[in-house]
Amino acid sequence: MKPFNTGHEELVHDVAYDFYGRRIATCSSDTTVKVFDRNDSTGEWDISDSWKAHDASIIKVCWANPEFGKVLATCSHDSTIKIWEENIREKQNSGKRWKRVATITDHKGPIYDLAFSPSHCGLKLASISTDGQFKIHEALDPNAISSWTNIFETNTLSSAPSRQLQSSFCLSWGKSRFSKEYVVACALEQSYIYQRQENGKYTQTGQLPAHGSIIRDISWAPSIGRGYQLIATACKDGLVRIFKIEEPLTESGQLQVSLINQFDDHKGDVWRVSWNLTGTILSSAGDDGRVRLWKSTYNKEFQCVGIVSAEQKHDAIED
């Protein structure tokens, strides 16, 4: 595994794997999106296409489930979300291979995060902007991805955040096809879990306990055989937190949320958390220049099982 230059001219803000882990999309302050394909024979990443996608920094990029085709979504400081579909009739690296099929313009501020729902929930796209507006759009006909309808919106902030202070907004969908449809949205230090009701409306059905500072990232774990679900957060207060979410017994009940682990090993801000396929290993990246890998033990406590360090060490084992 070798590092490779993305070709972006500015900072890379996000990297997203496709559903199979065979492709990645990157986005940058240079207003472009790039898609790379993994070369199975060399293991290297080959650029497939690059194009100018927005008029300002692109903050996040995400892939739709392949059930809906080769579809990407991007969000930007320009307050728009754009949906892109790959057209294989266009040549690779032509800059035309990804065609914009829709633009969502109903956010009023820079958009910090977005994510497609798991496919069993339909073709939905959740997004959150710096004014705290959390929205869910849906392609009512999943085949016609050019048409998106706003099906839910709520303000997660009582007042706009001060421009002088750092802010952060993030979200994550519940992954389990065996439970109800959930999505969690974070605005500054708060995070709210929304559940889709049988009438199709979304209601707040839980809240993570307040964090000591702004939440940089949140990730809902895939669920395997657990009678509960897990959510991990990366926080500016230096903690990686793992919460246990239990579904209420009654239809109207609130989710039971409890903190099961918190770790301060990064000794500084934590920026990203990400689960593996089965929700058994959590990665966290922090200010110590390290990626820490957390694994659930037999007694369901998480513990750090390994570190990937970005700091050069002459006596370390290079992968």
Add this chain to the structure above:
Amino acid sequence: MFSAPPATINGADNYISPDPLTAREFGEAEMETILDGDDTELPEITLPGAPIPEGQVEEWQKSRNMGFVMDPVIARGIAWFDAKPGQDGHATKEDRTLYPTTTRVGDEWSDNYKGFVAEAFATTLGPQAAEDLTQRFADFIESIKHYREEIRKDVDIVEAEPLDDAYSIALCIYAVYFHNGAAGQSGFFGSQSTYEVRQPLVEWVNVSEQQPSVELGKEVMSQTPPVQHKDFWKYIYQLVCRGMLKQASHCLHNSGAGEVDPSCQETLEQTIDILSRYPQGPGNVSFYFRQWHNSISTVQSKLLKINDAKIQKGLTTLLQVLAGDEDAIMGTNHTWYDALVTQQQYVDPCDSRMKGYYDAAVANYPVDTFTVWEAGASHAIKGSLLLAIETLENCDSVIAALVSNMCYDAGLLNGYGAANPAALPDYHLTNLALQCIGYDNLINVGIEVLQKLRDVAPARQILSLLLPRLPYDSAREIDWAIKKCKQNGLVEVEAEILQTLAQKAIHNNNNLMGLCMFAKNGNIAALRYHCWKLFKNALVAESPVEGDKSLADYVKDPASVSDVPAEVAECIAPYAVLTEYFNLRRSGQLVKSSEYLLALFEFPLLPTEYLGLLIHQLINYVSPISQQFNFSTSQFMTLLSAFDKWDKSQGTPAFEQGEELIKDMVDHSSDQNDWRKTFKIHELVMSELRLARTSVATMSSLKGLGGR
């Protein structure tokens, strides 16, 4: 490696196997504690191309942070740098770079080990695994042995230590619980009528710790005469205790004792004879064993005739050991395991006596709990099988998983007080499966392991996450995936896979295959959508879809392609008509082609956004000057109605989309001098509409006049 179960408080009998899936949570009281890790104990790797200079993390973190995302299938991920808020500045080369890495830190399996895992799976869980549990365990032991021999060629002893420990513990469990068909029958310490444990027990000790050493043997036997070597009798005792009776006989025969003291010759020969007549079995050797013991006492009575004191003492002790004298056995051995196997061989080899021998052995020689294989084997022998498996897991989680599974199959995990004895093997197998599916070439093994779980819920959930993410490139692979879905009742997952495969086929320009999959999956909406998309693409390109021979063959002659659902035939009709139109036009059959074009206007469900493109095509046929196109009155009416519909749609999304498509069509033209490129799209659309309307109205009038 996966963690071990929590230690027991009062020994194995009080151990309640925690069910990782359903039992109450452990350690709730400590949940709020901030767990402060100590990195010095953790395995660490450096990111390939690590971008932060050594010792510069503090400087780096002033302006940069690190992002990381895990691969959704395989155990790897990608790291990158981003800016701290307000620190964007100039992006360096490091900022513009991505850093792929493995996420297996400290537990990366070598290719050799992956091979072992695949073989061990086949031996114990695969379709070819032996029916008989003892045979299955024996085959598994062979797999470990084979792998152990392989890696000993490549790695030093220290690296192989955990495997050696695991091999020893597995071998001990086999000896105690699975020997010679005992699995699940003789239970914990064997029955009073079986005499089978001694041989595998001796083998276990010999594999775990090789004694006597080859060097000692060479040294002793190279002295002349060997019997006068200071360690001669120690060597003989070790051979006898380790069950190497032939070797002991050989050494006694060549000891030179007869030359040193001719008075010992007869006793020596009789002792050698006794060694050769040790009742090995199989079967119930109780009677023969008593006879053999009696013959020892006959020889013992002649010991006093030996003049040489050392030889006399040596043979006396040897015969005492063979006669099962506990003091002699404890005196000649120095470890609990040697004392155990010596008793098992020479006191009374009945399997049911083993626990007593073990107790006596550890009373004289305590177990060294810091030696992993000793600790694990000791747990196994004294009946704490769960602790033995736990120790085994610390050495090798794969071996632990497969052993615990066979123990469960043999009924050996019942009786530990656990509500669900299957929880432990299921936990181990789940972990094994999860580890396997992190490797490309072991995904199949992982999935097969999941199929062996007694609790199907986690297997279903893992499969529901995993199966849709596997790339299926052949019909065989697709059939396999569908079969797995059906086996596990994953109806939605099956539909998702078919839907994804259909999308993939469409994406790869295998349109007919994709459409058929949509139809078979019952997704008629997707079928309709993609048929109209084919229609649109052809209209925009002003040509049938290229590069899809199956589709071309099918629209040309539907009977030529088999197994196409009727729904596909129905939905593909507009595209088929359009294709025929283009083909006829290309071959110069304008009049005939016009009939197909007009037929398209007559499709009742034709989306409005395509009207502009069809009108554009129509322009070629509606010149009032030309008399060759003889439209009927109803066709004129259809066209005029279509024009009205298109005109009225102005300001609607359909009209905008239609304009966009016409723009795409014009852009798509490779002719740089294409006259259409000189128009603004809206002007082009409106002028074509006016022209078509005027021309059709004129033609209609002329036809009317002519008719009069």
